[in-house]
Amino acid sequence: MDSSNSWLLSRVLVRLVAGALGGVVGYWLGLHLGYPVALGIALGAASVLALSISDTLKGHQLLDWLRNPEDPLPQLPGIWAEVAHRVQRVLHLRDDAIAHERARLDEFLSAIEASPHGVLLLDATDHITWVSAAAADHFGLDRQRDLQQRVTNLIRQPAFVQYLAAGDFREPVKVPVSRGGQTWLQLHLQVYGDGLKLLQSQDITERERADTMRRDFVANVSHEIRTPLTVLNGFIETLGALPLTEVERKRVIGLMAQQAERMQGLVADLLTLAQIEGSPRPASGRWVRVAALLQRIETDARGLSRERHPITVLFEPSEQATEVSGIESEWLSAMGNLVSNAVRYTPAGQPIEVRWARLPDGAGEFSVRDHGIGIDAEHIPRLTERFYRVDGSRSRDTGGTGLGLSIVKHVVQRHGGELKITSEKGKGSVFTLHVPAVRVRRA
Numbered sequence: 197m198d199s200s201n202s203w204l205l206s207r208v209l210v211r212l213v214a215g216a217l218g219g220v221v222g223y224w225l226g227l228h229l230g231y232p233v234a235l236g237i238a239l240g241a242a243s244v245l246a247l248s249i250s251d252t253l254k255g256h257q258l259l260d261w262l263r264n265p266e267d268p269l270p271q272l273p274g275i276w277a278e279v280a281h282r283v284q285r286v287l288h289l290r291d292d293a294i295a296h297e298r299a300r301l302d303e304f305l306s307a308i309e310a311s312p313h314g315v316l317l318l319d320a321t322d323h324i325t326w327v328s329a330a331a332a333d334h335f336g337l338d339r340q341r342d343l344q345q346r347v348t349n350l351i352r353q354p355a356f357v358q359y360l361a362a363g364d365f366r367e368p369v370k371v372p373v374s375r376g377g378q379t380w381l382q383l384h385l386q387v388y389g390d391g392l393k394l395l396q397s398q399d400i401t402e403r404e405r406a407d408t409m410r411r412d413f414v415a416n417v418s419h420e421i422r423t424p425l426t427v428l429n430g431f432i433e434t435l436g437a438l439p440l441t442e443v444e445r446k447r448v449i450g451l452m453a454q455q456a457e458r459m460q461g462l463v464a465d466l467l468t469l470a471q472i473e474g475s476p477r478p479a480s481g482r483w484v485r486v487a488a489l490l491q492r493i494e495t496d497a498r499g500l501s502r503e504r505h506p507i508t509v510l511f512e513p514s515e516q517a518t519e520v521s522g523i524e525s526e527w528l529s530a531m532g533n534l535v536s537n538a539v540r541y542t543p544a545g546q547p548i549e550v551r552w553a554r555l556p557d558g559a560g561e562f563s564v565r566d567h568g569i570g571i572d573a574e575h576i577p578r579l580t581e582r583f584y585r586v587d588g589s590r591s592r593d594t595g596g597t598g599l600g601l602s603i604v605k606h607v608v609q610r611h612g613g614e615l616k617i618t619s620e621k622g623k624g625s626v627f628t629l630h631v632p633a634v635r636v637r638r639a
């Protein structure tokens with residue numbers, strides 16, 4: 197017999213015994229008073245009733261506690277104490293199971309949160325039921341306030357609204373959003389369960405920018421090559437079709453050589469850029485004498501200027517033994533580009549100053565100052581973009597490729613330094629390469 201049956205039997209027996217005892221006592225008293233049967237029944241019934249009332253009260257106590265199971269367990273006698281303990285155990289087991297499931301859910305949500313992609317859950321009527329931190333950031337949502345809102349009330353971009361309405365979610369959709377600046381998100385919906393939806397968002401701004409840059413770059417290179425090629429073709433046709441005098445032939449060949457040189461310069465700069473971009477950051481264990489660099493730069497500058505500009509190279513005698521670390525050809529290319537620009541954008545007769553100086557913190561500065569045409573402030577932030585020119589025809593006429601300053605910027609950044617530009621239109625410019633202290637030493 198299990199314990200619940202024995203409990204039931206004991207309650208029944210207790211009532212029977214109490215009823216019988218009450219009946220006997222009542223009958224005995226009734227003998228003296230003249231109503232033995234009536235008094236016996238009355239006392240017997242009263243005893244059973246008293247026991248029932250006592251059980252009802254204990255049952256109530258237990259019920260009260262069950263309504264607030266966090267309260268301390270009431271002190272109950274006998275079998276009631278066991279009932280209360282068993283109920284409490286079941287409640288504890290249930291609480292443990294809930295806590296375990298909650299911990300699993302938290303772990304699962306943390307895993308979703310750890311992803312850089314945003315996740316937004318929608319119910320069958322496209323109302324938001326959960327938003328990850330990344331999704332809140334992508335769409336500018338409030339994770340609490342915006343719950344239960346219809347998604348298209350908050351994400352209103354037409355491309356997304358159409359995507360959701362069309363119901364074909366095999367491919368993701370690209371959506372522009374403005375969060376301070378223009379950002380591109382890739383959104384992909386997945387349907388699961390009973391019409392529920394999971395919306396994944398991925399920030400693809402960098403990828404889009406890289407794609408645009410690549411497209412622009414190819415378009416620019418093609419354009420840069422097409423122009424001299426067209427001119428060359430024209431000359432070739434002329435040479436083939438027309439009987440030219442010796443003087444004319446020499447002039448045409450001279451012009452053709454100019455165009456070929458232009459293409460050669462462009463290819464050389466493209467190769468330099470590709471090489472710089474593709475090679476690892478220069479190690480800091482290779483040292484080059486600054487004085488030797490300056491000497492070569494000066495020779496090249498004088499060659500380019502062909503005596504048209506007074507060129508001075510300045511550095512303290514104490515800097516004779518100073519060295520910078522990195523790749524010699526890259527430093528030469530960066531400095532050479534600045535000096536070549538100074539020569540090309542400075543009218544004859546105006547001076548050009550090349551200077552190396554040490555700063556108090558040990559860093560070094562290589563600068564080129566010219567008194568040439570100068571640059572309007574609005575162009576300065578864009579000068580290091582590939583193919584950006586203030587005046588395209590002047591650049592091309594002087595053999596410019598539009599890539600010089602982007603090479604300079606790359607080289608300096610790879611060496612942990614910085615390119616600073618100050619300029620005033622009509623007055624001249626100063627281009628400075630800042631070399632960090634860790635890359636400068638006295639040999």
Ligand code: ADP
Pocket residue numbers: 533537538541566568569570571579580584585586587591592595596597598599600601602625
């Ligand atoms: P480019 O081959 O056209 O000179 P760069 O990248 O070297 O290309 O320079 C970009 C543009 O910056 C040039 O086209 C020119 O307009 C401007 N620039 C560069 N250096 C100078 C300078 N020293 N003085 C005036 N303008 C300059």
